[in-house]
Amino acid sequence: MPTMTSPTGAPASPPGDSGDHGFTPGTMIGTRYRVVGLLGRGGMGAVYRADDLQLGQTVALKFLPPDVERDPGRLNQFIGEVRLAREVAHPNVCRVYDIGEVPDASGRVRRFLSMEYIDGEDLRSLLRRIGRLPEDKAIEIARQIAAGLAAMHDRHIIHRDLKPANVMLDGQGRVRLTDFGLATNVASGDGRPELAGTPQYMAPEQLSGEPLSPQTDLYALGLVLWEIFTGERVHKATTIDALREAHRARTPVSMASGSTPRLDPAVLRAIELCLDPDPKQRPKSALAVSAMLPGGDPIAAALAAGETPSPKMVAASGAEGALAPKIAIPCLVALLVLGGLTIWLNGRALFGSGLSLPNSPDVLSARAREILTRIGDTSTPTDVARGFSYDLDFGAWLDEHDKSPTRLRRLASLRVPFVRFWYRTSPDHMLPERFFGVSTGVLVGDDPPMTTPGMTLMLLSPQGRLLYFRRALPDRAPPPAQAVTVNWPVLFESAGLDMATFRQVTPEWLGHSDADTRAAWLGPGATDEGGDLRVEAAALHGKPVFFALVAPWTRPSEAGDAAMPPTIRAAIAAFVIMLVAVLGAGVALAIRHVRLGRADTRGAARLALAVGTITLAGTLAGLHYVADVGMVNLLAMVIAWGGFMALVTWTFYVAAEPHIRRRWPQVLISGSRVVEGRWRDPLVGRDLLFGSLVSFAMTLLLAIEELAVVWRGGPPQPPFLNTTALNSTLAALGVHLNAFPIAACTALMVLLLLVLMRILLRSERAAGIGVLAIIFGLEVLTATNDPLIQLPLRFAADVLLVFAMTRLGFVALVMVFFAGKTLFLGNVAIPSPEFLIGATVIGAIAALGPGVFGWYTSMSRKTGGASWLDA
Numbered sequence: 001m002p003t004m005t006s007p008t009g010a011p012a013s014p015p016g017d018s019g020d021h022g023f024t025p026g027t028m029i030g031t032r033y034r035v036v037g038l039l040g041r042g043g044m045g046a047v048y049r050a051d052d053l054q055l056g057q058t059v060a061l062k063f064l065p066p067d068v069e070r071d072p073g074r075l076n077q078f079i080g081e082v083r084l085a086r087e088v089a090h091p092n093v094c095r096v097y098d099i100g101e102v103p104d105a106s107g108r109v110r111r112f113l114s115m116e117y118i119d120g121e122d123l124r125s126l127l128r129r130i131g132r133l134p135e136d137k138a139i140e141i142a143r144q145i146a147a148g149l150a151a152m153h154d155r156h157i158i159h160r161d162l163k164p165a166n167v168m169l170d171g172q173g174r175v176r177l178t179d180f181g182l183a184t185n186v187a188s189g190d191g192r193p194e195l196a197g198t199p200q201y202m203a204p205e206q207l208s209g210e211p212l213s214p215q216t217d218l219y220a221l222g223l224v225l226w227e228i229f230t231g232e233r234v235h236k237a238t239t240i241d242a243l244r245e246a247h248r249a250r251t252p253v254s255m256a257s258g259s260t261p262r263l264d265p266a267v268l269r270a271i272e273l274c275l276d277p278d279p280k281q282r283p284k285s286a287l288a289v290s291a292m293l294p295g296g297d298p299i300a301a302a303l304a305a306g307e308t309p310s311p312k313m314v315a316a317s318g319a320e321g322a323l324a325p326k327i328a329i330p331c332l333v334a335l336l337v338l339g340g341l342t343i344w345l346n347g348r349a350l351f352g353s354g355l356s357l358p359n360s361p362d363v364l365s366a367r368a369r370e371i372l373t374r375i376g377d378t379s380t381p382t383d384v385a386r387g388f389s390y391d392l393d394f395g396a397w398l399d400e401h402d403k404s405p406t407r408l409r410r411l412a413s414l415r416v417p418f419v420r421f422w423y424r425t426s427p428d429h430m431l432p433e434r435f436f437g438v439s440t441g442v443l444v445g446d447d448p449p450m451t452t453p454g455m456t457l458m459l460l461s462p463q464g465r466l467l468y469f470r471r472a473l474p475d476r477a478p479p480p481a482q483a484v485t486v487n488w489p490v491l492f493e494s495a496g497l498d499m500a501t502f503r504q505v506t507p508e509w510l511g512h513s514d515a516d517t518r519a520a521w522l523g524p525g526a527t528d529e530g531g532d533l534r535v536e537a538a539a540l541h542g543k544p545v546f547f548a549l550v551a552p553w554t555r556p557s558e559a560g561d562a563a564m565p566p567t568i569r570a571a572i573a574a575f576v577i578m579l580v581a582v583l584g585a586g587v588a589l590a591i592r593h594v595r596l597g598r599a600d601t602r603g604a605a606r607l608a609l610a611v612g613t614i615t616l617a618g619t620l621a622g623l624h625y626v627a628d629v630g631m632v633n634l635l636a637m638v639i640a641w642g643g644f645m646a647l648v649t650w651t652f653y654v655a656a657e658p659h660i661r662r663r664w665p666q667v668l669i670s671g672s673r674v675v676e677g678r679w680r681d682p683l684v685g686r687d688l689l690f691g692s693l694v695s696f697a698m699t700l701l702l703a704i705e706e707l708a709v710v711w712r713g714g715p716p717q718p719p720f721l722n723t724t725a726l727n728s729t730l731a732a733l734g735v736h737l738n739a740f741p742i743a744a745c746t747a748l749m750v751l752l753l754l755v756l757m758r759i760l761l762r763s764e765r766a767a768g769i770g771v772l773a774i775i776f777g778l779e780v781l782t783a784t785n786d787p788l789i790q791l792p793l794r795f796a797a798d799v800l801l802v803f804a805m806t807r808l809g810f811v812a813l814v815m816v817f818f819a820g821k822t823l824f825l826g827n828v829a830i831p832s833p834e835f836l837i838g839a840t841v842i843g844a845i846a847a848l849g850p851g852v853f854g855w856y857t858s859m860s861r862k863t864g865g866a867s868w869l870d871a
Contacts, residue, residue, distance in 0.1 A: 023048055029112070031104055033061060049117060059097070062113040069111065084112055085180040087155045092148030094118065094168065094176040111837075118176050123228065124164035127204065132231030135264065137173070139293050142225050144175035144696045149221060149286035152177070153214040154312060156186050160212065162220035164200040164227060175762035184211060197244055200235045204277050207243060213281035214286070221289060222274025229263055234275070266294045284676070285312050311600040311657075314665050315672035322682040323689075323858045331689055339848045343840075345703040347829030350719045354411035355419065357462045360835030361386055361727055367464040368423035371494045375487070375544050381425035383626055388723040389445055389459075394418050395718050397553030403715040411718075415525045415533055416551040419721060420467055427454040429628035456639045466494035469547040473514050477540060484542025486517055491547045492536060497525065502535060509536040509556070511546030571781035578774065579749075583648075586752050589655035598658040603675040604650045607744070612646030615741045621734030624726060636718050646739050652748035659755040663764055664806065666749070671810035680857050687808055688854025691815025692847075694804045698797040705793040714786045723823045725839055732839030735825050736846040743817035750805060750813065772802045816851060822847040 027035040029050065036049040036058070045064040052059045069075055085096035095116040101109050123141075127133075133141065152159060159166075160182040168176040204220035205212060235243055263271075270292040276282050283289050323331070351357075359367075365386050394414070398407060411418050422445040424430065432445045450457060450472045459468035469491070502523030511518070525533040531539035531552055538546035568868040591675040593599040619638050625631065650871060660667050678684065710716045724866050725732040753774065757767035775798045783790035804812045822828065827836060828843030 013468065022309070027386060029061065030100075030741050033114075035061075041729040044755045048556060049841075052114075053495070058119075059116040060115050060117045062115065064112075066110075075111070075412075080113075080585065082180075084157050084183045085115075085187060087157065087185075088152050090148055090151035092144045092175050092177060093151055094178040096180070116170045116176070118178075120168055120169050120170040122165050122178075123167040123169060123224075126169060127164055127227060127231060131226050135250055135267075138225075138228045139295070140173070141167075141175055141219060141228060142293055143290045145177065145221065145224065146286040148175065148177040148216055150290075150312060152183070153286060157183055158186055158212055158214055159183050159217050159220075160206070161198060161201070162217055162224060163198050164224060165198075167224070172745070179240065181656055184212070199240055200233060202243070203279070205279060207240065211357050213279055215282040218286060218289060219272045219279075220280050221286065222271045225267070225271050225274070229267060229271075231451040241751075266292060285315075285355070287312055301392070309661060309665050311603055311661065311668075311672055311675075313343065314661055314668050315676055315678075319621050321688055323855075325859070328689075328855055329861050331693065332852070334379065335689065335693055335696070335848065335851045336701060338693065339844075339851070342696050342699045342703065342823060343828055343830050343844060343847075345700070346823060347831050349703070349706065350721060350827065351833070354409050354413075355719050355721075356412065357419070357726070357836070358834045359421075359462060359464055360833075361388075361421070362835075364421045364460055364462075364464060368421075368458050368460060371458065371466055371469075372425070372456065374490050374494065377425070377471075379454070381427060381456075383426045383429045385424045385430055385624055386727070387444065388490070388721070388726045389420055389422055390721075390723065391416060391420060391553075393553050393555045394551070397622075399715075405710045405713055405716065408716050408718065414551075415465075416467060416549050416554070417461045418718065419462060421462060421722075422458065422814060423458045425456045426452055428452050429626035431626065431628065431630045431634050432624070463496075465496040466491065466547065467549050469544065470511070471545040473540060473545060480541050486519075486537075486539040486542050486544065488519065488537060488544075491544060492535070495535075495547075497523070497533075497535070501525075505536075507536060509548060509550065511536055511538045511548065515540050515545055517542075565784055567781045567784055571778050572771035574781070575778060578753075581700070582749055582752055582756065583651075585756055586651050589659075589752075590651045591757075593654055593658050595655035597652040600657050600661070603657070603672065604653040606675050608646040608650035611649040611741045611744050612642040614737055615645045617733045618737030621737060622727075622731040645745065649741070649745055649748060652745065656748060656752040656755045659758065660751060663755075663758060667806065667809040670812075674811060682858050684797070684811060685854040685857030685859075688815055688850045689858055690808050690854075691804060691812030692819050692851030692854065694800050694808070694812065695816045695819035698816065699823060701793050701797045701800075705790055706794070708789045708821070709786045712786055712789060717785075720824070722827055725825065725827050725843075726836070729838040729842065732827070733842055736822055736843060739818055739821040739825055740814075743814050743821055746817045747805075747810060747813040750801075751810065754805065760798050768802055768806050772798055775801065792829075814821075818849050819851070 023029075023035040023038070025037050027037055032054050033050040033052060036051060039047045039049050039060060041047075045062050047060055047062045050059055050061050051057075066073070079099065081098055082099050085094070089095070097114040097116075100111065100112050103109055132138070145162075149159065149162070157180075159180070160175065161179060163179070166177065166179040168178050170176065199207070201220045201223050203212075203216045205216060223234050226232070244437065270283075270289050273281070273283050273292070274289060295773070347513070365384075368386075394416070395418070398410070402410070415819070424445065430448055432447050433443075441663060445457060445459070450470065453472050453474035455472040457468070457470045458466070460465055489499050492502075499521070502521035505516040505520050505522045507520040509520070517539040518622055519537050521535040522532055523535070524531075534550035536546070536548045536550055537544065590599070594601070616639060619641065623634075623638065657668065670684045673681045706717060722735055725735045750771065754767055754771050757770035758764060761767055761770055776795055779794040779798065780787075780791065783794065801813075801816060804816050820844055828840050828847060829836075830840070831841045
């Protein structure tokens with residue numbers, strides 16, 4: 001254990017002992033430290049300047065008075081000062097190195113604190129010497145004090161004794177916050193509300209013994225700011241009671257004399273907010289105070305200092321975001337015009353091409369029950385499910401056989417239509433088994449499989465004509481007492497066919513290998529333009545168990561999926577490889593960032609919770625509910641799916657956010673405010689509005705692409721309907737809800753791709769170009785109809801996407817994907833069938849609502865809108 005010796009080699013008396021009040025210059029503390037001189041004394045001990053002979057640098061050593069050290073509570077407080085101070089590493093916070101021990105002349109162990117030596121003077125001495133500071137210097141110092149406080153608050157540490165005497169300025173004018181003797185960690189529950197500190201710099205809650213928070217330090221910051229800008233103290237009272245009375249008067253600034261200089265309104269506003277008696281009405285953070293001061297950018301200052309700005313600094317920085325009416329009103333008009341035009345073009349693409357949905361699901365369900373009754377099925381099913389599906393075989397056949405500009409006119413003449421209505425019954429409850437069904441809770445025509453005897457599946461045209469029927473057969477079916485004739489005509493009549501125009505042929509489609517009667521017919525009617533239509537049927541003991549209309553394009557199941565163009569296969573393969581690579585790299589980066597303490601885990605958890613909750617709500621909206629124990633398992637899997645989406649979101653965010661915060665912090669400003677719950681922040685509103693505008697502009701470019709291809713004589717694309725959204729208004733609502741998690745995950749994936757490009761290419765500009773090249777490369781592979789028209793328009797859309805990502809930020813990027821997916825997945829179209837009007841209205845609200853809300857909030861002139869988390 002080191003010992004203290006005087007310059008002559010005799011044991012030195014420690015500070016505070018009788019007979020010696022300190023160390024003389026040259027005194028050795030052990031073999032490492034040599035005292036240079038006394039820096040100052042206070043209630044918490046004496047501080048000496050010393051040379052660290054081992055490291056060759058100057059340090060400050062702080063010794064407790066003996067009477068304080070003998071107090072276990074004060075000693076623990078001293079040790080706690082070291083523990084808390086070492087948690088903060090920031091240029092504006094005095095660095096604390098370690099605790100040392102040294103025996104005094106009597107052999108009693110004394111503890112001292114080694115910390116950074118600051119060659120300068122404290123702010124209190126400076127103000128006494130020169131009075132108030134010049135405004136530009138005062139603003140510079142104020143920003144540095146706020147930055148130091150922000151670094152402490154990021155570690156959940158509050159200073160509790162911020163005052164000019166604890167603010168040091170070195171020879172270059174750089175600020176250091178010192179003296180952590182009264183600091184406390186509020187996250188650990190150590191609120192320490194006891195009265196401690198300098199009363200003139202205490203917040204009202206300190207004087208009244210209430211719980212403390214970072215806003216407690218902000219009150220002291222306001223007092224310090226007033227002093228450095230005016231040269232006068234706010235509170236001149238000398239007793240606790242007088243100070244409490246001054247706080248109750250709620251006029252701290254006005255207590256200063258009228259001789260003080262006129263302050264910049266921004267400075268005065270920042271001080272007044274800091275000195276609000278109610279902690280909830282004070283600024284959200286020290287960085288928010290810095291942002292209120294005239295000029296400057298805390299993010300730019302942090303990046304210039306080689307530091308990564310904290311999430312709170314990002315949220316507190318940036319412009320207010322409020323738009324002037326001359327900008328906001330034209331943006332709103334453009335939003336409504338672009339949105340309305342997109343919805344109208346969507347209607348033309350869906351229902352102006354020959355596709356018709358004249359009957360609602362309820363009408364078609366009634367028709368299906370009527371047909372079942374007519375073919376002899378009078379049993380009451382335990383469970384019923386319904387929905388719409390596509391005839392994918394027709395789409396593949398159309399691409400192969402007809403590339404004319406008028407090819408979609410065939411949709412109106414198909415006997416076996418492009419979109420079909422399916423209706424299922426079962427004597428038992430039906431629950432989905434495949435991944436799609438489990439993740440969405442939605443039944444489809446072939447999930448669950450037709451394995452339960454008595455199950456039926458029926459396909460109807462949108463007009464209500466029978467297209468397909470199948471019944472699941474039991475393992476054992478005793479024959480009837482007498483022969484029964486199959487009533488084939490009722491099936492033809494249900495299909496809207498004239499049996500007299502068909503001739504009987506040899507059956508080719510098995511349908512049911514267990515059927516005892518099989519039959520087939522061939523006749524006209526595949527389309528209004530001609531073509532043979534084949535009818536296959538089967539029966540067991542005179543009861544129909546299989547019926548199907550077979551068009552020229554119908555493929556048997558053993559033929560597999562229709563051939564896909566090689567370029568499309570290559571695009572899909574490239575996308576899958578990219579997705580796996582990005583996900584793998586994201587997991588690795590997320591683990592690294594968590595280990596190094598760089599991750600904004602709080603923000604990631606909030607975003608992941610929102611994504612998981614909305615995913616769960618959207619899934620539950622479209623869930624097929626049954627009173628069965630299997631429903632418990634399905635609900636558990638649905639919850640697990642929501643958890644998986646939350647986990648993916650968390651991983652992508654933790655992987656990408658620290659790099660983006662370091663390289664492109666402006667991308668995260670509005671997103672960080674959303675994570676904090678500041679939904680009504682004008683900057684958030686601006687990004688919602690701009691993101692919606694970009695989304696509709698991109699959607700419009702894609703619509704122009706389709707029109708231009710047809711105008712040049714190319715083939716129009718078959719319409720895409722989201723069949724889940726056709727089932728009911730509630731199902732459509734679920735589709736729109738699920739569009740947000742998809743949009744959020746897609747936006748994070750694209751941002752993570754930007755980060756990976758930056759790591760590989762070592763340049764921000766090259767990274768943006770790299771992302772654009774990857775996205776456009778996929779577009780090149782899929783532009784198979786008319787590349788000369790498709791590629792320039794798609795490139796323009798991709799440029800808009802990269803612009804939104806790198807210039808507008810995360811919130812706008814989510815809106816780019818959300819608004820587009822809402823229109824695309826929700827069948828939002830004008831005109832639309834009557835039964836889809838409710839879903840169209842919900843979709844239009846979902847697509848346009850965030851942008852309109854963003855316009856409204858971006859018109860607000862208030863900063864730092866109230867958080868719903870504080871409600």
